[in-house]
Amino acid sequence: MSTGRSHPISGFSKLSKIGKIKWLVEHFFRDPESVMRELTSYWHANEEQQKILDGISENTISNYHLPYGVAPNFRINDRMYVVPMVTEESSVVAAASAGAKFWLERGGFRTEVLGTLKKGQVHFLWYGPREKLEALFPELEIRLRSESAAHTGRMEERGGGVRRIRLLHMPAVEPGYYQLDVDLHTCDSMGANFTNTLLESFAQSLTDFVESHPSFSLEEREVVIIMSILSNYTPECLVRAEASCPIDDLGTFPNGMTAATFARKFELAVRIAHQDPYRAATHNKGIFNGVDAVVIATGNDFRAVEACGHAFAARDGQYRSLSDCRTEDGLFRFWMDIPLSLGTVGGLTALHPMARRSLELLGEPDAEALMQIVAAVGLAQNFSALRSLVTTGIQHGHMKMHLPNILLGLGATEAECARATAWFQDKTVSYQSVRDYLLRIRQEAPTLAGRS
Ligand code: MEV
Helix, strand or coil: CCCHHHCCCCCHHHCCHHHHHHHHHHHHCCCHHHHHHHHHHCCCCCHHHHHHHHHHCCCCCCCCCCCEEEEEEEEECCEEEEEEEECCCCCHHHHHHHHHHHHHCCCCEEEEECCCCEEEEEEEECCCCHHHHHHHHHHHHHHHHHHCHHHHHHHHHCCCEEEEEEEEECCCCCCCEEEEEEEEECCCECCHHHHHHHHHHHHHHHHHHHHHCCCCCHHHHCCEEEEEEEECCCCCCEEEEEEEEEHHHHCCEHHHECHHHHHHHHHHHHHHHHHCHHHHHHHHHHHHHHHHHHHHHCCCCHHHHHHHHHHHHCCCCCCCCCEEEEEECCEEEEEEEEECCCCCECHHHHHCHHHHHHHHHCCCCCHHHHHHHHHHHHHHHHHHHHHHHHCCCHHHHHHHHHHHHHHHHCCCCHHHHHHHHHHHHHCCCCHHHHHHHHHHHHHHCCCCCCCC
16 A cells, blocks of 8 residues: 555546546555455446446445335325335334334324425625615516526426515625525425526626616625525425324333323423423434435435424524424324425436436325425334333344344354344343354354354
């Protein structure tokens, strides 16, 4: 291995794929040839597919695989779904499936889209009299709309487009700081490119307007565009998911816990996450375990969804639980409002072969249907996490799911895996306990354990 770490490289992006790998393996790995073989072994067998994957990002040298699982039995507004989930965390798909199954027998999930508005902003500086700009704004708005018509036409044909443009003055940032605050509807696309192109066109129109309008004096003709970009905070692109049943129908729980005790502990767990940000972050992380997995499987932008969800969770100034629970008049109600800006056309949804399959598996949902599916999965995930936490504890199920990974890491043979799986059926799994168990069976009867 040479001293690549201390050598910058120029023109890396211009190297061929093999050239990039060669440079990397020669400079950063102890065994260049085997790393080269390994990296290329993850290339897709179908060259065309690989070309598509390479084109999605830059400096692509290989593929990074994540498990693609499915959670069956999701009943959402009386329609059944098998939901695709991509995640690196064990227990997530199992928990989503368990949550789906639990509610399947109790009426399933009810979901409703509460809004589909997205937002974009042009941030700019202008130092003339505020009233003057405000008075001319209706004229400016007409110009913004007419000069972007070529761009918005197709979106409008589909029922989308600009819903509202406002001029906002925010002197707290700086006396001359303004925003064009734009609400839009992007139909079944997530709409990032549409929105950003539109905003850049607005910025140009704004500049031209201010520079040329006869009402402005010479000094007032200067506008500084700071930036034009969509906002990932879309609290009005909102969906509600709910599951409810009589408390008595919740069933029985481990160690003889009654439905009433479960409901009370569950409601308290949610209330804690409403008051305590330390708990809220973990609680919401559990929700995003499910949300992100479907968002990724359908080729959507999970960073955008997460950023928005966490901002929404802090909308009253304190970070709180996204979900809510009430137990009243013998009824258990569990629900969540979550902003989800998703697309089912355009972007990666059209490019990534598995994203296309995911949407097919879901019955080709439009964006609103996908919002509802994702919200139901988030709620199911949250339900399963809290159910474990307030009954057996999370490690019980989690470590059972993790057992195969521990065994793999310890180099267990197939026979050892089978014995360990049976042994740990009713025992606590930990790395230590599995390692001790393997040592013991290897010492006791090496041949029985499948070793020579
Ligand atoms: C683990 O990935 C997620 C949980 O911690 C969520 C929660 O605590 O609610 C189990």
